[in-house]
Amino acid sequence: MWGSAVDSVVGLAVGRGTGPELARVFERTLDTLGEVWGTRFSVSRSPRLYHSYFSLKGLGPEQIRESTEGDAAQYEQFCRTQASAGIQAVFRTAINAQSLYLVRQRLRAVKVDVIESTGATLLLVRDEAQGFYTGENTHSPGAVSRTTEFSRDITDEVIAFAVDRARRQWPDTGADQIVMAYKFHLLDGALGEWVAESAARHGVDIALAQPDTVNRNLIERGLSPRMMIIGGNEWADVMHPFLLDRFGRERQENRFTENAHLDPAVRGLLEYQTVHGSADDIEGRDIVNPVATVRATAAIAERHGGCAGAIGAMEDAITATVAQGVSTPDLGGADSTTSVLDALLKCVESAR
Template identity: 30%
Template sequence: MQQQRREIRAMKLCVIAGDGIGREVVPQALRVLQALLPALQVVEAEAGWDTFCQQGTALPAATLAAARDCGAVIFGAVSSPAHKVAGYRSPIVQLRRELGCHANLRPTLSLPGCGADGIDLLIVRENTEDLYIGEEQSDGDTATAIKRITRAASQRVAQSAYQLALAEGRQRLTIVHKANILPLTDGLFRDVARQVAAAYPQLQVDELLVDTAALKLAQAPQAFDVLLAPNLYGDILSDLAAAFGGGLGVAASLNLGEHAAIAEPVHGSAPDIAGQGIANPVASLLSLAMLLRHWWQQPALAARLEQAVRATLAAGTRTPDLGGSASTAAYCDAVIGRL
């Protein structure tokens, strides 16, 4: 049944450019995807801070409906207020939860001329709970945030992580937690992940405290294969890992669920360079490649796109953040030429 649903939706993509450079990298990356999928049906929708300022909501009901209908989404970037604004909620966090995208996949790969060599790391992060549920309260002197970990969500993301590891031919998975300080919440996540591991004897499974994992990741990212973490730790560690893969400009991610998937370049809206046409589209392109591979079940097309991105970087065509002079459009033109 799930495969049938994916086939029905195979040529539909909800495009949410968002704010800032999201409006530059997403349309250019979409041109590349359309070179691979000429029959792609595109549905454009709005979300983000500008949308909130205009409509009073950062994720309009029409956008959520379009995302649900398409199943596949590309989400560019959003700006966020630096302080609490009444009525504002992060649209990408809300979208992940509404669509049930329970697993966030963050690969870090060695790309030509970018970052360190020999890295092929995947971080799988639980995507719907932990401190990200947004339940906070304050009396002005004391502020409290609720950290929620459930058995069901922990089991679901653990199963996804083990299945992805096997599908990609990986050998080792490390569970990340802080159960020595948080024995009930992080302890539950670790224990459930350990229980699920019993069904995957092909994988070597170990565990690390999150602070130790951060140290080892900073020292030798090449030593890791797959990391499985709760929401907050996975978010932080995946950005740390991105430093070794060339930075956030090339950091791709996919939010994967049973009924939807959201391709999401990790970088922010970058207001300092927005409108200049020089933003790096690599993260958007590689996120779309993940959508091709994991949602649309098109590994050959995903590999073609990834190879074209790598070949373009290797040829020296790069945006300014990677030491080049190419514009966003020029880089995507070069990728299309290689496709």
Template identity: 25%
Template sequence: MTKLIALFPGDGIGPEVIAQARRVLDVVCGDRLSYEEGYVGYVAYEAAGHPLPEETLAIARKADAVLFGAIGDPRGDSLSRDLRPEQAILGLRKGLTLFANLRPAKLFPELADASALRPEVASAIDLVIVRETNGDVYFGEKGMRTTANGRREGYDIMSYNEDEVARIARVGFETARARRGKLCSVDKANVLETSQLWRDVVIEVSAEYPDVELSHMYVDNAAMQLVRNPGQFDVIVTGNLFGDILSDQASMCAGSIGMLPSATLDANGKGLYEPIHGSAPDIAGQGKANPLATILSSAMMLRYSLGMAAEADRIEAAVAAALAGGARSPDLGGTHTTVQMGDAVLAAL
């Protein structure tokens, strides 16, 4: 049965990396996948006056999965916040109830020299960050106001209710159960009431998973431990803000932000799949973008939303083989173009 993929290339290097992922999917899946494209980000604003047009959201809702490139354009910085390119991804998460972001970070042995860490430290990285993506300061009340003494003041409200925490905690426990059975919950419970509730609810949910070892860590310590001893982590579960920061940090520990895929899932396994890097407008159109994170995101899509685990394994093995064969884009210290990196994966397939 043919599966429908919503294809949203977006801004900057998004179209370039999506094109390479599409080449790989065409070889691995053939006519078992069909595609419908839509505008997101600044290109959507230019075409339709909004970063997430209703037509694009409708495509996403009827699709079996969403493959997303990147969004962001300096020309959007002067727009009101509700019209900036970033509202496209926030709107998709909210509109599709995509609450669980999975970001694996594992060092390919061939990229040990590309990590910011010493090779013996970096080689131990093999973790998944489970980030909640429907709450926190990203979706809380926010605004600008004037104080009683006439000074400008910005505010963003951080909040979680216990059901939101329990829902993402279960994803964290299930992910850990399928790996090495260790879950670290990251919060800031010594300062934030939101984090105290987070910790309390995670402990309550842990009673359902006696086979998973639960630990807790403050976010500042977690950031330090990711560079000091990343091998101690199996699965990290955390909120939207902390997860955003820690997953980007983990990407550089694993060699390059151009290498890390991600999946954002709803309660039924439908997901949006994207590389964690941005739109990189400074290199857009130059053939310098690394498409491997997007290709690996397409593998996650096959595994988590489309029930094609064997095909996902093939893609991941081909990426490893391409790297072993010496394929390196500029972010990895090489000279391969975006298309040449795609060629190397196809050759390995």
């Protein structure tokens, strides 16, 4: 039922592959949550359909470079426009990583995921603003070079964000352990100095460790009760599915994450995304898993649209549909995207 309507605008950016199908999932879910909670949502949609990795296959290097730069420039401007209009949230389906990392570097992005485990919580903060995934390519005959950069200022900004996020996660205690997983031995000792300076400035203890050391300790010791890992982009990218599987006991196909931005012009804008990729191989078949998308939509509705309880209601709906045996083929089921979404939204509506 409609209550007193409140206008809430949400951004939407769509990539190729299964992106258009998930965009429809997002919009339908947002409409349903708005109707149930009495919030009138409107969507500010980017006019561009962004490339996936597979949609660029078959193009030459110069064509790929032009296409990725075009996507990056347009998406960066889209985010800046949303932020300047006061929009607080954007939902984005998967797009080509080369374009995406250019935008993340320019907007100084950090990705956040909270992974709940038995007796412990991991706050994973991924530094997307600098490092080996950033930079641009230079081509010469038979070779391609990529120059990347780390800086004291960005390192401090990432740590400051992470420490503040940990204090919001655990307001009474903060994190009991903070680890940074970076290939710092490649940086002539500079990163170690910057981390020590920043830790002292923010009044926290930070253990800077090589990624293989962090991995070994996680395997041997597990998580501390309130653990935060600030991960270099490449380490956190590779390890995220492992961390979800080992500690969250959940597959990445069901998860979403949020990206915050440290650039002052877009600091108030959060980008929500599914953890899974564009899944071009199942494009148009109505079998892409909608769970991560509906979870992200519920989070946006609750946090940015005043739909208190939407997250919990969606989690209850997911639990109920799983108990009914309703799921897409990637989770061992035989149901379509549409059928799963129908079941989820029916549960949400009936619970209210």
